[in-house]
Amino acid sequence: MYKKTAIVLASASLLFTAAACSNGGGAGKPAESQSRDGKKATQSVQTTEPVKLSFYSFGVSLTDADFDYLFVQPLKKKFPNVTLDWIKSGTGAMPEDLVAAGNIPDIVFTPSPRLSNYYKLGIPYDLTEMVKRQATDLNKFDSVVLDNIRQYASKGELLGLPYTVNYAALFYNKDLFDSFGVKYPVDGMDWEQTLDVARKMTGMQNGKQIRGLDPGHLTAVGSALSLSFVDAKTNKALINSDEWRRATRLIEDMYRIPGNEFGKDRDTPNKSRNAFLKDRNIAMYAYWANGMLGLFEEMEQKGEKLNWDMVTLPNFKEALGKNRTANSQLLSISSTGKNKEIAFQVIDYLTSDEAQTILARTGRLPAVSKPEILKSYGADLKSLQGKNASVVLKTKPASFHPTAYDDIVNTILENAIKDVMSGKKDANTAHREAEEQANKEIAAEAARTAK
Template sequence: MIKHRTVALMVALLLVPSFMVACSQKGGNSDGGVQKADQSTPKTEPTVQKTDYKGGPAELLVLDINSGTTDEQFQKFFQDPIKAKYQDIKLTISRDGLDKLIAAGTFPDLLLVSNASLATVLEAGIPEDLTAMTKTYNINLGQLEPAVVQQMQKLGDQKAFYGMPFAMNYGAMVYNQDIFNKFGIPYPKDTMNYDELLELGKKLTRTDSGTNYIGVMPPDLRQMYWQYGVPVFDKAKGKAFLTSDQHAKVFNQLKQFYSIPGYMEKSNYIHSTDLFFMEQRVAMYPNWIAAFITFFNKAGSKDKFNWDLTAHPSYSDRPGLGKEVDFHMAVVNKSGKHREAAYQVLLSLLSVEVQTQLSKAGRLSVLKNDDIRKAFGSDSDIYKGKNLQAIFKVSPSPLPEASKFDPKINALLNGEVSKNVMVNGTDINTALRNGEEKANKEIVEVAQ
């Protein structure tokens, strides 16, 4: 029962609407760990050894923890491709909580999880190290986005590869061309740093004919720390860590956006996405490229105003690094009875055919393949004629060291700490110090 409560607690803490909690580092393991990427292999086709499945009939339970895979996508990207090759392998998806399945003694064969929440299944002792599998099937990791591979190697402490990435997200910035035209301001460049974005945002934040226009809605404090690679927990000390010069520096960068005259509306410093996608009074909005499809579809506004894309903004002292790395992976249960069948699912997910389908549906491929990237979002036609390739002019930012307490700390940063500075006028250092003290009290309570 203690184990079950521990896992339940981990799930509650980690399964929040956020992503990314670990730091990327280059390189593999020269002592028999994850094989090094072969950069000489062509990009057009992933190197995978074609082997016949001889594992016999297998019914695999797939648990979707937080990959966002819909029933339609599960059938299209998982079930149908496997059924076309192996009639003996059948897949069933579950959306029950991991703690519920474990308590019932029903263990999934495969788990779909974000890199942010891999700690959940690691805590439960589930993932198989796929290093041997990548070698057996000759999977060339050099075919995958480098930031994704580096993140996976970091999560495995450079010794293990605990899941197979199958889809990723990418930061971008969407902007309203009509607002720029209205005020005679040149469109944003394909790549900008936050200082440049701030100055552009100031020019566009104004009131005209009774309408309040906001130049830019910046990321929240949690995301700003992720992108800069600043951790919020010190593992060595086992405590929250929010009071370094870097923490204050990043917060000050964000505060400048919030402090633009006209940005705050009735003490509200976090605005709804409706202001951009429905009301059309926000000029620029950085977020995930996949999220824009959801927002435009929800608002039904993709053709109601003129808009285009640029790369996600970077820090001036970290040029070329955009929004933090974010991806989803398929994890194999090391105790599963049908691991050979599970491997076939992973190989299918990495195929050019399935990766192309994923890309068309609005989920970026993990393969470094320009043709697949160009097909991104084509099923919805939202990005037709848009400057989509601009988003790839920056690379995903490596993530800071992560902990199971991060979601709790991040919620505190985005809520109480940010509000104290922007609404109550507390200075940044004091707000961070108070936030750190409160976080540590809550961490002690959770540990008990």
């Protein structure tokens, strides 16, 4: 059974339709008003009837405190009689389970790479017409992020609105650098410069092996070059290329630093993250900020302080200024939901300047990157005070063309790179065999879904 938390949200300002409360079958028509761009926008007709919306989070880091601060409290000022039932993913509550049970949530909160799975299951509703009726300004979103969302749909449908954009950074342990007498990393380093620092930061200290650098997700090194996994037109894998092999050879150079070798104690991003945060034997760790800043804050509150800071994510010289590929955490609504209009108004408000400012204060990069919003970035995080938070403004997400088969190919490529790091295969062989395996699995998945 999934864990469900029912939360009643209160406010007095948003109007919504009685018709929406009964999936459009009730009395009353939406009223029209002039939008800020002069076009006619649909407003909702007020109702006092109670409305319950189910809210499903999958593949995102969201604590009870996060949910209360980011969703419950801001929405109290907007929705007088809406109840949110929070459905947390887990055993018996995976997307396929919810579809099989006919229990598709009204609102889904998920990372953009998960969209391909949702789309195959028929969960997300195309928001195009609702955006027009509500006069939602899509220009406020980064075009790369918005295009990335559309590319997960076969006809360019708008499957959700970006709520927060994830970015990666290079996190480092200042105490380790001080003890080695090495200067701290700086913004704008390329990978070769970073490897030079890693060599200086790898060695024994008080009987403990200190590793200079860990890349986190192995395939993410190539993603920062805007490398795609699959050709969107042919559905053929693209991972046996000179550029992907170049990324793998860089990782080889990283793990061939004596003392910084690849091993079972760091063969997943979670293990490496724990080594950086808890064991404190990794000097520099490249990872998603949304997956780190919350943990730093928890440690701060528990008194488990780590003397850390961050700089921009290293990249290849010709791609400096680019981050990893666009990865947003978005809000979509169900194609079968009975309260689509109200659900859309909820997610539309959550991308408003007011709600995005609240989000920015928690150290999450808002999808609406207005200067006045970004000024409040990290204001509520004690652990972020005095840190190099300006890294959020110094890189842009890399573009790429996602497909429904990316998860399959990403997993195959990640395992192939591990084979290279562990000495089982050379890079040429690993990439060639990985692409062959990927094409077979893509064909099998295409045949399965076509039935």
